[in-house]
Amino acid sequence: MTSVEAGSDDEPAGPAKEPPQEPPQERAQKPPQEPTKKPAQDSISDAEQELYGGRLRYDQSYVRHERPLTRLKFGHMAAALPRMVAMVLRTGWQTDPRALAGVVTAQLGQGVSAGWGLVAVNSVLTQLFADGPTADKLRDAVPSLVVLAVAAVATAVLAAWSTAMSGRLEPQVERAVSARYYTAVTGVEAEAAERPEVQRVLEAGRFGVDSARSMLRLSVGVGSVVIGMVAAAVVLAALHWALLPMLLAIALPKGWGAVRSARRDYLSRMNWIDHRRAIASLLAYLTRPHAAGEIRVHAAGRKLLSSYEEMSRQTETEQRRLARAQASTDLVAGAFAGVASLACYGVLWWLLASGGLPLAVGGTAVIAIRTSTARLTSLVQQVNRLYEELLFLTDTEDAIKVADEYAIPISGTPLPSPVEVRTEAVSFTYPGADSPALSGVSVRVPRGKVTALVGANGSGKTTLTKVLAGLLLPSEGDVWWVGESGERVELREADRAQVFGAVGLLTQDFPRWEMTAAANVAIGAGDRPRDMVRVRRAAQEASVLDLIEGLPHGWDSIVFKGYERGVQLSGGQWQKLGTARTRYRQAPFLLVDEPTSALDPHAEIASFRGLWSLAEQGHAVVLVTHRLAATMKADHIYVLDRGRVVEDGRHGDLMNREGGLYKGMFTAQAAQYGLAPAPDPLPGPRGPHPSDHRTAS
Numbered sequence: 001m002t003s004v005e006a007g008s009d010d011e012p013a014g015p016a017k018e019p020p021q022e023p024p025q026e027r028a029q030k031p032p033q034e035p036t037k038k039p040a041q042d043s044i045s046d047a048e049q050e051l052y053g054g055r056l057r058y059d060q061s062y063v064r065h066e067r068p069l070t071r072l073k074f075g076h077m078a079a080a081l082p083r084m085v086a087m088v089l090r091t092g093w094q095t096d097p098r099a100l101a102g103v104v105t106a107q108l109g110q111g112v113s114a115g116w117g118l119v120a121v122n123s124v125l126t127q128l129f130a131d132g133p134t135a136d137k138l139r140d141a142v143p144s145l146v147v148l149a150v151a152a153v154a155t156a157v158l159a160a161w162s163t164a165m166s167g168r169l170e171p172q173v174e175r176a177v178s179a180r181y182y183t184a185v186t187g188v189e190a191e192a193a194e195r196p197e198v199q200r201v202l203e204a205g206r207f208g209v210d211s212a213r214s215m216l217r218l219s220v221g222v223g224s225v226v227i228g229m230v231a232a233a234v235v236l237a238a239l240h241w242a243l244l245p246m247l248l249a250i251a252l253p254k255g256w257g258a259v260r261s262a263r264r265d266y267l268s269r270m271n272w273i274d275h276r277r278a279i280a281s282l283l284a285y286l287t288r289p290h291a292a293g294e295i296r297v298h299a300a301g302r303k304l305l306s307s308y309e310e311m312s313r314q315t316e317t318e319q320r321r322l323a324r325a326q327a328s329t330d331l332v333a334g335a336f337a338g339v340a341s342l343a344c345y346g347v348l349w350w351l352l353a354s355g356g357l358p359l360a361v362g363g364t365a366v367i368a369i370r371t372s373t374a375r376l377t378s379l380v381q382q383v384n385r386l387y388e389e390l391l392f393l394t395d396t397e398d399a400i401k402v403a404d405e406y407a408i409p410i411s412g413t414p415l416p417s418p419v420e421v422r423t424e425a426v427s428f429t430y431p432g433a434d435s436p437a438l439s440g441v442s443v444r445v446p447r448g449k450v451t452a453l454v455g456a457n458g459s460g461k462t463t464l465t466k467v468l469a470g471l472l473l474p475s476e477g478d479v480w481w482v483g484e485s486g487e488r489v490e491l492r493e494a495d496r497a498q499v500f501g502a503v504g505l506l507t508q509d510f511p512r513w514e515m516t517a518a519a520n521v522a523i524g525a526g527d528r529p530r531d532m533v534r535v536r537r538a539a540q541e542a543s544v545l546d547l548i549e550g551l552p553h554g555w556d557s558i559v560f561k562g563y564e565r566g567v568q569l570s571g572g573q574w575q576k577l578g579t580a581r582t583r584y585r586q587a588p589f590l591l592v593d594e595p596t597s598a599l600d601p602h603a604e605i606a607s608f609r610g611l612w613s614l615a616e617q618g619h620a621v622v623l624v625t626h627r628l629a630a631t632m633k634a635d636h637i638y639v640l641d642r643g644r645v646v647e648d649g650r651h652g653d654l655m656n657r658e659g660g661l662y663k664g665m666f667t668a669q670a671a672q673y674g675l676a677p678a679p680d681p682l683p684g685p686r687g688p689h690p691s692d693h694r695t696a697s
Contacts, residue, residue, distance in 0.1 A: 044275075045314045047307035085219045085386075087397070088173060088212060095172040099165045103220060106162035110155050111227030117151035118235040118368055120144045125360035159224075166220045170213045177212035181205055181396050184403035190471040192406035195431040205399025211389040212396070218386040225379040232368045239361045242351065246344035246365075247372055250337055257333025264325055265388075279311050289561065289568075344369065412495035416483025418502060421445045421468055421589060421620070426477035427643075428463055436475070437463040439643045444636070447588060447620040450612060452631040454624075454662065455640035461624045462508070464640070465591045468622060470499035504587035508594045510578040514563070517548045517577065518555040524581035534584055542580035543606050547573060571598035579607060583614075590614060593624040628666045637662065 092100040123144035185202050192198050229247075236243035282304055285291045295301040348365060351357035357365075422444050429436040438460045445451050445468060453461040466472045467479060470491055479491035481499065491499065504524070513520050521538055522530040535555070539545040551557040553565045559577070561568040569577065575598045582590060592611065596604040608630045615621045615635075623634065631637050632651045639647035639654070639662045647654055647662050654662040 045311050047310040085215070088215045088219060088393075091176050091212065092169050092173050092216060095176045096169050099169040099172075102165035103162050103169060106158040106165065107220065107223045107227055109158040110162070110224060111231045113151045113154040113158065114228045115231035115235050117148055117155070118232060118364060120148035120151060121364050121367055124148065125363045162220060162224070166217060170216050173216050174209070174213035177393075177396065178209045180400055181209055184400045184407070187407045187410075188403050189406050189408055189473070190466065191431070191473065198402060198406060201395075201402045202399050205396040208389075208392040208394065208396030208399075211393040214389045215386060215393055218382050218389065221382045222379060222386055225375045225382070228375055229372050229379070232372045236365060236368050239364060240351070240357055242347065242357075243365050243368075246347060247369055249340040249344055250369065251372075253333045253336035253340060256336075257329050260329050260333075261326060264322065264329070275311065275315060279308060279315070282308055282311070408496050410497070412498075413489045413493045414495055415481050415489055415498045415502065416485070416487045418481045418588065419447050419484050420482040422480045422482055422488075423464075423467065423474075424478045424480065426464075426467060426474040426479060428467060428472055428475050430463075435643075437643050438467065438474070440477070441640075441643070441645050442477075443468075443638050443645065443648075445589065445620050445622055448615055448618050449635035450615045450621045450623055450633070452623045452625065452634035452637045453640060454626070454628060454631060454637060454665065456665075458642075459640040460643040461640055462593055463643075465505075465507075465593055465622060465624060468589075469503045469505055469591055470494075470496055502588050504582045504585040504590045506578055506582040506590070506592040506595055508597070510581075512559070512574055514560040515558065516556050517551070517559050520559055520577055521580045521584050524583075524585040534586075535580075538580040538584035539577075541583050541610055542576045543603060544573065544576035544580055547576070572600060572603060575599055576603070576607075579610070583610075588618070589620045589622070591622045591624075594626070595623075596625070596627060596630075626669075628662075628669050 089100065092103075124141045185205070188198070188202065193202065233244055233247055236247060286295065286301060286304060291300070295304075345366075348357070348362060352359060352362045422442075424442050426438055426441045427436050428438040441460070441464060443451070443453075443464070453464060455461055463472065467474055470479075473492055480488045481491070481494060481502075482488040513523060515523070518530065518532065518535055521535045524538075532555070536545060539548060548555060548557070551567055556565060558564075558566045559569050559574075560566050575595065579592075579595060582592065590611075595611070596607045599607060604627070611621050611623060612633065623630065625631065634651065637648060637651060637654060638645050639660075641661060647657065647660055654660055655666065657663055
């Protein structure tokens, strides 16, 4: 998953996170929307047009959806916040109920202490404004002052306790949400994960993982402010009914400003996702080691930097527009809040002047209103951020739901002790493809044999290995896992965990983990405890043991340049390390796709010998290769062309077929070494060139 966009041409952006999307099954039911065009936001710089041909977007051709801007309406926000906060709190309860109970108790306690504090303030003012000698009034106010002091101390202690408990809870909530998300995503069927509409939702969910921790922290902050304001409101309403509307009148303008700011900021993020992505993609090339040569020799760096400056100026213009709009909103909201404050204090003055409100109560009201107004600023900021995080956390929940919908079954029919994998008339079509990658393919892969798959690029060899490995379920036909006594289980009904456990896979683009050399080999066995004796044996069999143990930090070397103890391996060395990983797995069925493409001739010969030795030990080896000299000794060869098996047999049988595809490919390859007549004239040595003489002189 990298990130993942889809939708109308007007769909937009954020500097760090993608905007949330609805699940694909819901989006597919909605007609395409025609969002309002905003020239200032939708314009594309010349540099962006030149380098990317327009907006840099992920494949969106299968996604039709309504833009999620409606989520920013106040009603939707008010309805969604309790639900999402409840989800975070529920996760917190599942991970550490004691810590969550401590946080909730502390927050409620702060509200109670704040309310008692206001009651104590009112009592103190009542005593001070009463008739009588000053000394007597001060003496009478002492009990209330003590209550006020105790309330202040209690508030401070409870705030500290809340901070400690939330600090303990936050990382646990983040871990729990991360585990739910990544467990769900890694369990999705490979075919479904390649669908653009599914991939988009799954990738968008990644950004909400961090939001779980932020939402808990912000929820605690918002809860603290809200409880304090509710306590103040209850006390004010108890003192005089007219004081509560005054507090609300001051709060509403600022609340309006917060929602308006959130709408504007989110819309801008949506509209600028593609531009931000283009800039990030461009800058990444400047520091990538593999691009260093062309960056310097071809002066590509100057071109990229000038393009970056042009694209950045466009984003700076958008930031200035946002800043001006934000200032205008703040000014309007502040003006309305000021007018509301003036009106409230006017009403308060009138109540005091007419005797409708005792002076002590008026003083308490002023303190409560000023305190609540100050808290309101914090509340507005935190709610704004809370809702923003809510949008991304919603993406994570959507991703988990979609992942569950397309999940690999966690149970099935147990496999027999397999001796053969067999496909019968298997066809497979990739999502969105016009033609099948495989069509009516029937092959047999027995243990103790080497089965070779050959054919031109795009003939379906790699797809067939994925079907044999259980990664892809055929669109038509059957894949049978056959036991020693002839019992068999079809792939769709089989326990897929057992299928994966029986397979070792070495793909062309196998992962190059940024970990130690030992971890890169041992990860082939998943979560099984590492056995360094077996790790070394696998490395020895893959001819990479001497290389690793000759490194300064040996097996603890990180096989990625840029870290401490980091080393840079060549392509051939990586291929040997990948082979060691597959050998360490010790799976009965090995599927290797071009395992020697980066090896020198001697290492290549040794690698093929190793594969044949595995077959002699009882493993089934499926070999995908263009090196047809290696297929000469294969027990059976399947020749694929445009997704079909067009020939099969042993090397000698296939070479006896006049006009056969395999014979043509083998002869063409042998001709490069002068071992067979070339089917077409090949270029010979060129004659002397004038530049040769100039160079020699």
